[in-house]
Amino acid sequence: xxxxxxxxxxxxxxxxxxxxxxxxxxxxxxxxxxxxxxxxxxxxxxxxxxxxxxxxxxxxxxxxxxxxxxxxxxxxxxxxxxxxxxxxxxxxxxxxxxxxxxxxxxxxxxxxxxxxxxxxxx
Amino acid sequence: xxxxxxxxxxxxxxxxxxxxxxxxxxxxxxxxxxxxxxxxxxxxxxxxxxxxxxxxxxxxxxxxxxxxxxxxxxxxxxxxxxxxxxxxxxxxxxxxxxxxxxxxxxxxxxxxxxxxxxxxxxxxxxxxxxxxxxxxxxxxxxxxxxxxxxxxxxxxxxxxxxxxxxxxxxxxxxxxxxxxxxxxxxxxxxxxxxxxxxxxxxxxxxxxxxxxxxxxxxxxxxxxxxxxxxxxxxxxxxxxxxxxxxxx
Numbered sequence: 001x002x003x004x005x006x007x008x009x010x011x012x013x014x015x016x017x018x019x020x021x022x023x024x025x026x027x028x029x030x031x032x033x034x035x036x037x038x039x040x041x042x043x044x045x046x047x048x049x050x051x052x053x054x055x056x057x058x059x060x061x062x063x064x065x066x067x068x069x070x071x072x073x074x075x076x077x078x079x080x081x082x083x084x085x086x087x088x089x090x091x092x093x094x095x096x097x098x099x100x101x102x103x104x105x106x107x108x109x110x111x112x113x114x115x116x117x118x119x120x121x122x
Numbered sequence: 123x124x125x126x127x128x129x130x131x132x133x134x135x136x137x138x139x140x141x142x143x144x145x146x147x148x149x150x151x152x153x154x155x156x157x158x159x160x161x162x163x164x165x166x167x168x169x170x171x172x173x174x175x176x177x178x179x180x181x182x183x184x185x186x187x188x189x190x191x192x193x194x195x196x197x198x199x200x201x202x203x204x205x206x207x208x209x210x211x212x213x214x215x216x217x218x219x220x221x222x223x224x225x226x227x228x229x230x231x232x233x234x235x236x237x238x239x240x241x242x243x244x245x246x247x248x249x250x251x252x253x254x255x256x257x258x259x260x261x262x263x264x265x266x267x268x269x270x271x272x273x274x275x276x277x278x279x280x281x282x283x284x285x286x287x288x289x290x291x292x293x294x295x296x297x298x299x300x301x302x303x304x305x306x307x308x309x310x311x312x313x314x315x316x317x318x319x320x321x322x323x324x325x326x327x328x329x330x331x332x333x334x335x336x337x338x339x340x341x342x343x344x345x346x347x348x349x350x351x352x353x354x355x356x357x358x359x360x361x362x363x364x365x366x367x368x369x370x
Contacts, residue, residue: 061200
């Protein structure tokens with residue numbers, strides 16, 4: 001198989017967060033999820049598309065998702081949907097992610113909201 | 123056009139995941155989902171005007187390399203099978219528990235049959251005249267009970283070898299299972315008599331003792347009968363691997 005550029009650095013926990021966020025809006029199958037991630041991030045987040053499934057399996061084992069096989073247009077698809085455990089996990093992850101981005105922003109710009117330094121008078 | 127099977131599309135990925143201890147049901151579902159995803163990607167690429175072969179190549183590239191797909195699954199700690207995480211427990215305790223359950227069922231049936239068909243006999247073993255016909259209900263009942271007792275170890279052995287084959291485990295583990303099964307089967311003795319208990323309710327006892335060479339031969343026979351299908355599968359797998367290597 002030919003390889004494709006992805007951005008694995010800084011991606012720990014990101015697929016999980018994106019998947020849980022998207023499934024909060026309704027059940028989806030893997031291809032739909034990957035399409036949605038690409039559309040919502042303006043294709044900035046490029047995953048090897050198949051890697052979404054192990055994350056889904058793991059979330060299902062943790063009780064954060066349920067999987068249900070459905071026949072749609074003659075094709076059998078596995079739809080995933082969020083459980084109450086998954087909703088709680090999403091809240092925790094989102095809070096962690098918000099704190100992390102705020103902290104990184106502060107390191108990069110010197111202010112929590114990313115505004116440039118105000119000039120200081122000496 | 124019919125969709126190709128997941129096994130034909132991702133044979134190397136399947137073997138790699140199974141050998142690494144990923145539970146077979148997760149491997150099966152993963153490959154099925156990848157196959158569906160690949161079909162969707164190919165269709166999407168075709169709508170952009172690519173030919174089928176070019177679209178299929180582009181779709182494979184978007185899906186990820188075998189390494190990427192394997193690493194993504196191996197990074198998930200919860201999808202490993204119990205037989206890969208604790209083979210010593212699965213292949214030593216499970217066969218004995220299954221055998222105990224089957225023998226318990228068999229001895230319960232023996233007790234029930236004794237009560238129903240031979241209420242006055244001191245023991246259900248060999249005290250009644252041989253039945254006139256094979257199809258006599260009493261004979262069928264006791265033959266079924268004997269079949270559960272004596273075929274049970276082989277059935278359990280086949281379950282354990284099938285588990286090892288599905289997970290691509292080392293041959294050591296099914297051999298441990300079958301050795302234990304052979305040992306317990308060959309040394310098991312069932313005794314049933316009414317005299318042992320004064321109230322006359324009847325008493326069935328299962329004991330284990332190695333007292334003759336015949337029992338060793340019996341243990342070996344159980345082992346070989348249960349091991350034969352696994353051995354054939356193993357030889358076939360080796361032949362397939364060699365022919366694949368030759369073709370490459």
